[in-house]
Amino acid sequence: MFKRGIPIAILSLTGTLLVAAHFSPMTQSWGEVVLNWFSVVAAITAILGAGNLLLVNLEKISSRRPGWAYSAITIAAFAAMLVFGFLKIGAVPNPQNPTVYFAGDYETRESAYGWMYEYVMSPLTATMFALLAFYVASAAFRAFRAKNIEANILLVTAFIILLARTYAAELLTGWVPKDSAFFFVRLDAMSTGVIEHVATAGMRAITIGIALGALATSLRFMLGIDKSYLPRS
């Protein structure tokens, strides 16, 4: 009952209420209340995540496992962000209420939290994603093999898209007039045509498939058919 019945009831009730809130104005405010609860619970999951982060890293430090110093850096960075953010260090006052210290905006570039975001988190995240340019390309080079028609189609499409966004495209096919009957041999026209007409059709079908899948999965959960989230014992 407590381990299975109540969770199933909570899930069905919450899901049904949100669906009902969309169709019935009478239950609209209930839906808003549930969404407010959801954002609070989601914020608390961040605390759970932080707790896990602390547990794992503190355990690593206390047992002096290899790489414990990196765990100390993680915890120090985490603690610094919490102190800067919660205490709003350096935040400019709220113009409407300048005497209320915690009413100030903690995200402005004048604050310590804003500085950490602008000069630490943002460059780190952007460079981490930029680094993937090398690995995506090298992984593709190692994994892609033009063994059959399908692989060839994928490779040729990727090649056209990549080439069309370089100066080589202008050099190779830029001399074909845009208003000629053979404009479609231009690499930029080919790339636009492939993306706008062919790939869009494929992406549309994928989106429809995902939507149907999400709808079916949601209904399975709400109707109590899928209970994979419940403890096994």
Place this chain on the structure above:
Amino acid sequence: MSNPTTPSGGAKGPSPVAMIALLLFLLAAVADQTLFSEPYFARKYVDLKSNERIQARHTGADGESRTAWLEPTDQKIVSGEWKPVEGVDPVKWTTRPAVTEKEYEAVQAELAANPGTAPTRTLEASPIDTLGVWVAAFLTLAIFSFLWRDNPVYKVAESLLVGVSAGYWMVNGFWTALVPKLIAPLAPGFTQSNLLPDLQASSTPGLDFALALVPLTLGFLLLWRLAPRGGWISVWPLAFIIGTTAGLKVISSVEADLLPQSLEAMKPLVVFSPQADDAAKLGFDFWMSLSSLVGVVGVLSVLVYFFFSVEHKGAVGKTARVGIWFLMITFGSAFGLTVMGRITLLSQRFEFLFTDWLRIG
């Protein structure tokens, strides 16, 4: 890939003396560039903007008195409609939005051309922001060092990213969700006087308090997962999270994805458009018709490929094969666009290093 070296446990780690020497060199370089040198490497400029607010009072026709913090030059004060409150000190602070070096040089040139005139803007070099550029440049290079191999400098940057990101999202969740949606209904007086002065007083504080206890309880049960016993209770808030997501998905997947995409796929296969020589006349548009045909065939064939309840044989198999070709083109273009997106990010990082930091180009 070679084994990572660690400052704590690895045998191949750099010596502490070398690390301290490197750190001292970097600090000296930053201090030199920030405080003493002519602008050569990174230097950020800011526009110092002074702000001031004074507390003013207004008494309405009904005799009700209201107070607010206004700028001294606010029309309400200038006109005498609002009167400054006696005995309350004005509050002053400075903001410093970033400006480009060109803006800074333009202001300096203007001052040099008109000596003795008061500057219209107070632009100055910002040591804290200059330090920030150095830190960002070091961290950028630290991440790029992974291209050589996994190394302690990269690991330091990676550990920093994990800690800073976790702290960022936790603080964000606290100020955007917990304070207005949990703490405010539980302690409205405290919240209004200390955290959110703009908070509107609720007409049903008792009900709000009771309703706020629900997510508080769910959150408490969620955190119980960390306790040594009774962790199964966290499945209750988990059910709530899944239920909310499912309820939202039922609506959004139909409303935002299924119906609009299905409607877009239903296009006339033969398209007539106004002719170039005579706009009043409609003529057969080959390219638009081809586009519609490709769109409909593509969507239907890919959906047939996704339909696994029927064996992919005969006509269904052939159609599914066409669907695979469409999918391959879609994946190929997605791959190409992803790679180009990453390369754009990469070029932005190089632009930061060369322009903002090294000031080359």
